[in-house]
Amino acid sequence: MSSRTPPPAPRPPRDGGAHASAIDVRPPRANELEAWAAATATAFGAAVDPDELPHFRGYLDPSRNLAAYDGTTPVATVAAASFALSVPGGELPAAGVTEVGVSPAYRRRGILTALMRRQLDDVRAWGEPLAVLQATEAEIYGRYGYGLGTVAASVDAHGVRVPGEDGGRIRLVGHDEALALLPRVYDRVRDVTPGFHSRTRGWWEHKTLPDEEGYRGGGGPLQRAVIERDGRPEAYALYRIENASPDGYPDGVLHLQEEMACSPAACRQLWRYLLAMDLVGRVRAPHVAPDHPLLLLASEPARLRMRVKDGLFVRLVDVPAALAGRRYALDGVLTLEVEDGFCAWNAGRWRLEVRDGQAGVTPAGDAPADLRLAVADLATVYLGGFTFLDLERAGRVESLTPGAIERATAIFRGERAPFSPEDY
């Protein structure tokens, strides 16, 4: 049996406490949306980007936004996009937490905790068993039960190429054609990869494909390259070129926003295309899968300068619904004792009985547990990116019956590493 490094001391749920007593947490009204967006910008030391405002409404449902008001002034914000997240063998409704910010003049008074309290209660009431987010500062979210569920990587490639022959046809397409073709590739990759959002047309239009000046970050207009084979889209890349000639020689940067391929041949061709771009010295991709086939395709993998970073943080808002909503690699029975100081409805022992890959999850009462762990650590193994053995090596799970770690690892094992291509 293994022992466990205790997680950070559980803190009692706070509702904002005395410091935040004058603060009112509620969704913004229809006529308060601009002020809501301005409050988010203020938290990041920025101004509202006028290009961005109309897009907010396209991928965020304002009734799911929240703000903390001091009187009528919004001083902190959070939003929850709505989609289905792909999980091993299926998908589940999920809330995508974003636009988290507290005005510098109101920090360290419990306002974020008050927003997280209200938001997780809302997500539960909406019947979404999962919440996910990408953290600018990851340290903040463990106390609310979020655990690292996927890993991502950045690439800064120069002096590297992909050898081989090309087959399919590459076309640069316009916005409307991209809207029609790209989802066909994305959805096929999503079908086999946990961690992907379902993207509505609104999400494509207002989150993935916008191209106003404010979105360019020093690069040129958005380029939308599509590879077709046998008349159907097989891969795409969204990128911008930043032209530069520092010493009189062209040495531009290709900034890759997103790429997706649903066949090995299309993947190879796409990267041959990107890495061989004329007048470009480097290809920078801030957000790719850390097990990307590029590592095996590249002539010099080290020259990809790949760096691993955190990806999606996952919160099991409804533990039994989340556990029952994914499929498992092996049949068996496990009793998990889950600690959850922030969402007390999850705390306790849960019996997971897997038959034909499908789990029934029921309260286990006082029955002895096989494993004890915090809800954030259960979230870490949920999508299959980490295993119970990984948790054990990090001192994050307590084994209460012999062999439980190995059994749980075999039951939860995923076929493919999860990845989230979203970067928000």
Ligand SMILES: CC(C)(COP(=O)(O)OP(=O)(O)OC[C@H]1O[C@@H](n2cnc3c(N)ncnc32)[C@H](O)[C@@H]1OP(=O)(O)O)[C@@H](O)C(=O)NCCC(=O)NCCS
């Ligand atoms: C990070 C931020 C949202 C925190 O808001 P806040 O209202 O000050 O947070 P709270 O007072 O509710 O603090 C909640 C807890 O988080 C801790 N915390 C707050 N900010 C933190 C930070 N930047 N790093 C580490 N811990 C932090 C607090 O100490 C507190 O801990 P406790 O539970 O042990 O008491 C706010 O500082 C902010 O808007 N920062 C700039 C924008 C940003 O970073 N957004 C996050 C994007 S992921």
